[in-house]
Amino acid sequence: MVQESPTFSPLYRQIKGLILQALEAGEWRPGEAIPSETELAARFSVSQGTVRKAIDEMAADNLLLRRQGKGTFVASHSDPRAFFRFLRLVPLAGGIEPSTSVPLECWRAKAGQEAARTLGIKLGDPIIIVRRLLQFSSKPVVVDEIYLPGETFAGLSLDVLKDSHGSLYSLFESRFGVRMIRAEERIRAVAADRATAELLRVAEGSPLLSVERVSYTYGDKPVEWRRGLYSTADHCYYNDLG
Amino acid sequence: MVQESPTFSPLYRQIKGLILQALEAGEWRPGEAIPSETELAARFSVSQGTVRKAIDEMAADNLLLRRQGKGTFVASHSDPRAFFRFLRLVPLAGGIEPSTSVPLECWRAKAGQEAARTLGIKLGDPIIIVRRLLQFSSKPVVVDEIYLPGETFAGLSLDVLKDSHGSLYSLFESRFGVRMIRAEERIRAVAADRATAELLRVAEGSPLLSVERVSYTYGDKPVEWRRGLYSTADHCYYNDLG
């Protein structure tokens, strides 16, 4: 039975909502397979095709990953395929380079006006601030300053960051159960300050890309605010306008 | 009958290819409605659902636009909805601003090494170079230098540009029958040179966004190469990482 107006939403979208709910509740972990379309159809008392359409949309949203003959899997940041979705930096020369993340600092603070607003928390709530350096082929390219709500990331420390391999989001996902699914970036050009210039080994005052990012998890809840300064001497920010 | 291996492609994708071909041949003009799913199904001797799936993909690619109860239309750059797909600049303050394009210069030249390679033409082939200023709320924000293959854009001049209203791509589409469907951008931070600084009314040497774009039409054929210098004093480049 379909819910009628005033807030009509087709059956397949209601099913999408239910699957999303199960996903959010952690019924299946990232990387795991979800039940087959047939099973989900039985569970929600709809036809398999309706479940398919729901899953289709979720696969398009990069929440699920279909693999023919195998099943449908919960998207994971550990998956190398998902790696370049949030890192748009490519070498000017072309090709791909090995990247390393070097944590510099990690400390606790209270949320100021701006942090509280963008992270959707109260003024003065605990936050964690991380500073790190991103290297390509052992050369420094990005300095990131990352603001996280202290509540959800309790236990995060410099040691934890140093021990972790793989991407930061991969760590957030496996250790804190927080899956980033969407992000917004705002890019500007700024002049390098003294400290950043030294870290990136460029002249003070030279132009850098300032990339401000807010990341969201299920239900469009913001869980990360970061600002990166990119040296575009040997790399550039690549964007495909489909 | 489905084409078997070695180059298997499902039926709906073959149909997509045929529709694409008709589109490219100009069978239906931008903004016009294409035949109904039923008609296309009859034309290609497949079922309506197969045509639907082909059209679904093309709508996802922004080549077609579905409108419930009305029909399916060829996407057009004249459509205000398509306007912000290729212009990612938003005011820092939020909201939307009226924008004006001011053509500065337009001259002919021969393709150099780099222009020939990116535009896929021969060294020395005729090209057209356009310089223009983009204003938001009457304040200069972007200086663009645009390289076009002379062959396809024969007849383009400063006067034509000045007479045209709406977006540049809208002009290309209606006057030269060239529809941009995809673009790649590479973004770097650079220092403003004297001339650009004056145009944008910023200090010489201040950091600017350098946005290099290659646009493609049907069949991934490159038809435009442009480089824009963006002042990010009051605006920023917005990107949604879905």
Added chain:
DNA sequence: TATCTTATGTCTTATAGTAGACATAAGACG
């Protein structure tokens, strides 16, 4: 017997087709 190869069954998603619901526009009719 031990091992390798081949067949087979069963799981999955992918693909194709059909029918009814619904939205919209345009003409018929008072």
Added chain:
DNA sequence: CGTCTTATGTCTACTATAAGACATAAGATA
């Protein structure tokens, strides 16, 4: 001029068949 009807088109939901992946059993071979 307003209301009803009809035509046209997409949207939604369902069904059926095909094909890939994989585990396992059966057979061949040494």
